[in-house]
Amino acid sequence: MRTPEGEAFTSFVVEVATLGHFVTAAGESLARHGGQSLARWVVLDAIGERPLTVAQIGRARGMARQPVQRVADVLAEEGLASYQDNPQHRRARLLTLTARGREVLDAINARQAAWANAHGARVGIDKLRRAHQLVADMRKLIELPPQS
Template sequence: MGPSSRTPSGDAFAEFAISVLRLAGHLTSEGDRLAQPSGQTSARWQVLAAARHAGLSVADTARALGLARQGVQRIADALKAEGLIEYRDNPAHQRAKLIVLTKRGETALAEISARQAVWANELGSAIGEEKLRQATVLVTETIALFRERVTASPP
């Protein structure tokens, strides 16, 4: 087997990765569709949902969502300009303000969450709870492996 040949396990992982990337594209499109009636996008919805858990800074939110801090900052600034979030002082870090939902933000998030619940219930029923829980374990384990590789020191 040459250096560019994959093992059966390598082939299986490549197929898994491609499937997950395709799924991510569909989830983003569906998220945009669910968020659009409230004037939002998937990315803005994610930041609103993170802001629901008051106490996260832009950097915390970016880490939690696996996004670039600069992108989350841009989205948060737009949400603030629309009155959906506000920045509050962070007792742990003077310059890193906390993102907090306003009443308008809570309303928009509640509208999107209601549409998402119907959508998730329908798809969850079609796929089945047990299969979805197994898939979640696999994806979570894969993410953990990537995090371990990033934090491991190079050989």
Template sequence: MARPAGLTAAWWQVLGAVLREPLPVAGIARAMGVTRQSVQRVADLLAGRGLAEYIPNPAHRRAKLLRPTEEGRAAVRRIDPAHAEFARRLAGSLGPGELEETVRVLERLVDAMDTIGGR
């Protein structure tokens, strides 16, 4: 879904994390459950391509905030219709009960991984 918009899945995830508000790389990594280093690599690539930019962080001089540029926002908007259609088809294929159960199981899995230190 991301490829036709000119994004990789990782780029899409990082941009999605900062659509509502700029965040430091460490905050993005925590929200995504991945290493700061992996987010830093993606953030640098996004900034290099003009899809995101670093701005000063009033709370921390060295930890700059990442925010999407208008070009980055436009790329995410190009994905949204395909993503919505995919979700609609998936929900239709599973049916409401099975979809709800799948979500419950995945939420329990995430909680269990957090508890045992898997993230």
């Protein structure tokens, strides 16, 4: 009923889910030091380079527009971002970082960089590259239907 490969695959999947949980928690922790949350950080970071519409942010980060909309509205209320008119689209305004939003984002990203540098140095570049490749391969595999 369950092959050794099936057992191993299930163990891997469970381990990945657990690691994903830890990674998310680490992200929440990093964001909290800037007085934000992971969801807010994701939206702030998305518009760090250039203003985007809510729908564009959702596509860029693999989220539906609706949750992004809610977070974006909160950020706008708090003065970390603001909606600017979009010459391309009358309704779809561009969410833009304010000066305060830039400060907050830079602070969180700086902390994240230190965190990643410290962890990365311990692992070593070779193992990191292999790990990244392995996880990326696995993702492509899980995306495929199991029958093929």
